[in-house]
Amino acid sequence: MKLVIVGGVAGGASAAARARRLSENAQIVLFERGPDVSFANCGLPYYVGGEIVDRKKLLVTTPEMLRTRFNLDVRTQSSVESIDRAAKKVRVRDVATGREYEESYDKLILAPGAAPLRPPISGLDLPGIYTLRNLQDVDQIKQRVDQGIQRAVVVGAGFIGLELVENLVKRGVATTVVELQDQVLPPFDQEMTTPIVETLRGNGVTVLLGQSAARLETSADGLVVQLKAGERLTAQLVVLGVGVRPENKLAVDAGLETGPRGGIRVNEYLQTSDPDIYAVGDVIEVKDVVLGDPTQVPLAGPANRQGRIAADNVFGRKQKYRGTQGTAIVGVFDCTAAMTGASEKTLRRLNRAFRKIYVHPAHHAGYYPGAEGMVLKLLFDPSTGRILGAQAVGGAGVDKRIDVLAVAIQAGLTVYDLEEMELAYSPQYGSAKDPVNMAGFVAAGLLRNDHPQLDMDAILAIDPADRPFLLDVRSPQEFASGHLPGAVNIPVDNLRGRLAELPAGKPLAVYCQVGQRGYLATRILNQAGFDASNIGGGYKTYRLYQPDLG
């Protein structure tokens, strides 16, 4: 068996190591266009920021290590230019010498990854303008920052963009982030990104949403980013992070099938349309495990697992890749945003039935010092209760809850299962009723309809004159510090004695701060004969949709 692997980072390196474990006798050739294999992509922004000091830490492994330990034929600076499928050969160019040669294969694994998108902006090639994909990019960006620049512009507010923004700010660089969409972190639902925008602004970042760069120019100060809307941003460093596209040229030229967004089509064994060629990582189209549709998810975890599975299949093990559910996380200053499964916007776009709830719990028992808040959004099937997706934003413990919900989605669990989850509780770590349990209680209460709920965005979408009677059941102090327009305040603790103040025969929309007192109030009201619903997630959810910009 002669296995040739194209690409030596996450998926390719995993495939190579796995292949060697499966076969001591196979000839395994690993081609990598760059000088490094298996480097820590996800750590690059933190090397710019100085959190990771030693550049060597970014090298997860080295070509020498792969040769010695795994007996691999590793060839870096070697660009695979074409595939001759009939002859089962690849054509390789030695980047340093320009020499070209052919290498035969029995099986081929493609793991070329994805390349940063270069938007159609003039001036992209001026000095001081970078993308961030590899160690060579990061070396240049870091060198600029080390030279003591004042201002930077990051174009694109995705995961890597925001990580870079944080690290530039930590280096003292005044940073502006420009995002075409009207939100940061486009995979998230917009309202869930409100705390991230507030965190960015609180740390001095200029966040420009719904804007895009039209042109890049040089100036006496370095560079100017000319926005379409007219504004001119001066900077000494511009980094583009507007997304990636699969590096599919090799596959397309070889006539392998690709999807509408360019990802190489693979079957569940990660085999391309040529059964002797497998493909893994950011270059492939995967199945969305929640929705069943093909999608593209450039993430390191799936790439590693795919590499392993492709090697298994090359050696006849018949392992299936179950698909990708899009679990992702990003830290932005002291805020964490994480998600798994489908977003509300995706469900709406695909016209799928769903319900949603919001809870705003603390990450551990409130009576123990240091509890940090989060907002947790849960999306679920209205008939079965199956969990479709989850998003959380906040401080400590966000990662844990999204991981728990990622497993729940993998296992096909429902909101009723969340009610019963037995998670580890001690006051430093959680609560007797964990945020995940709370989300389950609220969602299951909604589906059982003993807790009629209205969505905050649905209320806000109604013309104020047509809205239900808005009842705020918080304390007068809470009411005074901000409330929904037109709401009337009756604290829940007085509600039983003040029912006569409420309009008979009119629907009531009740809310409190997070939803819990509103829930009790709704129960009181409905049992007293009113037509009441609780606005899920309360005033804190209102503030996600209507940020307090004052």
Next chain:
Amino acid sequence: MKLVIVGGVAGGASAAARARRLSENAQIVLFERGPDVSFANCGLPYYVGGEIVDRKKLLVTTPEMLRTRFNLDVRTQSSVESIDRAAKKVRVRDVATGREYEESYDKLILAPGAAPLRPPISGLDLPGIYTLRNLQDVDQIKQRVDQGIQRAVVVGAGFIGLELVENLVKRGVATTVVELQDQVLPPFDQEMTTPIVETLRGNGVTVLLGQSAARLETSADGLVVQLKAGERLTAQLVVLGVGVRPENKLAVDAGLETGPRGGIRVNEYLQTSDPDIYAVGDVIEVKDVVLGDPTQVPLAGPANRQGRIAADNVFGRKQKYRGTQGTAIVGVFDCTAAMTGASEKTLRRLNRAFRKIYVHPAHHAGYYPGAEGMVLKLLFDPSTGRILGAQAVGGAGVDKRIDVLAVAIQAGLTVYDLEEMELAYSPQYGSAKDPVNMAGFVAAGLLRNDHPQLDMDAILAIDPADRPFLLDVRSPQEFASGHLPGAVNIPVDNLRGRLAELPAGKPLAVYCQVGQRGYLATRILNQAGFDASNIGGGYKTYRLYQPDLG
């Protein structure tokens, strides 16, 4: 409907609040023997230590709050003395006045909790000797500590015992912990508690295992704890934390069925042998969801859920309690120990088939600063791969992995599912191959038998003369700093060239530091015709069984 609830802490208070949400019209009477309802049991040690400063924080809710918000008839300092099941009445004694009276019920929920065990030791009633169950206990202990004592003895190294030890040390009290069993934290497997003992000793705690108190006496210095083995420990404070027993007297006197360990028998609806009487919390016997056997698990999370479910059933909702899986966590200084599902010792006691693996991963990517280590043990069914239990001990991130595995157990997932889990990865939060994935890879490799593994304890149980050939594939430096007796060192990176040094025809037991290089070495050896197995978890697992006491 008139609902009477006996006990106002976790289970009782949850039941009462839920009952009111379900019915505005029901008469709900909550009896609590003590002066407080719903206090934060799990926070008590941290009030002693000063981590929780404000005593009011320990009051999760107050009788007034329950009256106002939930319209409950809350009667504290009210001890329910007996139940007249035929007449459906309870007899109540007002603790303050001694007045006795009867209260009728339609349905009764018992939530009296569990009482600290008082071991048969003479001198238990001397001043300065306490148990830790409620706010009155903690007030007395804290007062002692505030007075400036020098030495304390904690009898019992369970969860609360060790939390108290930590907090006493933080207050500057020289503390000794005495435990009858030969390990701390008895629910855990012994080898998994090695890091906890090392942490305790590293923080100056005297840990006496396999020892018990014979007698307590007064002395000029305060108290003396006379151990059975002869040693005499002086102290100004002694706290007993040797376990709890269900407060079942009321139930037993009323003729309700109880189990062999005294827990009230309930059906899946939490109904006792009298269909009008429900019971919840530490007083009941529950079903172990992994093993199916009845057990007793005094934990706050399950008590809360049971309270909710019992109230549902009282009001005709037919909710089942699925059982308890024993998820628990404890922090001891900078170390966390957590578990879920069955332990190895329980599986052995019940003679259940199982296999186990150990991994020693970091809690997040190693290239990002601050990665903390952990040991994660996984127990699983050898034929199906179903996960039976998990234990983890270490620094940050232990809670997250046990929560993930708790959900996996709840969902009936297998080790093969762990391989596929898609958890949130960014370098501050995890790894592209999360510790849970790693555990899945190792366990699945074991079951697929492409990775033959030996258990470290099985190796150590063999007479040294009869052991397999022990091959240490770590670096010479690692080997020099400690290795298994009789092991021969050939680093994995040299192994392919030095196969001739190995004995032909003899079984080889290979190990490295954590298992990963041993895995590769095992693959190399078996493909070269040797009969090799990897000792799972490597040298770090050896050190769990054979602590380095030097």
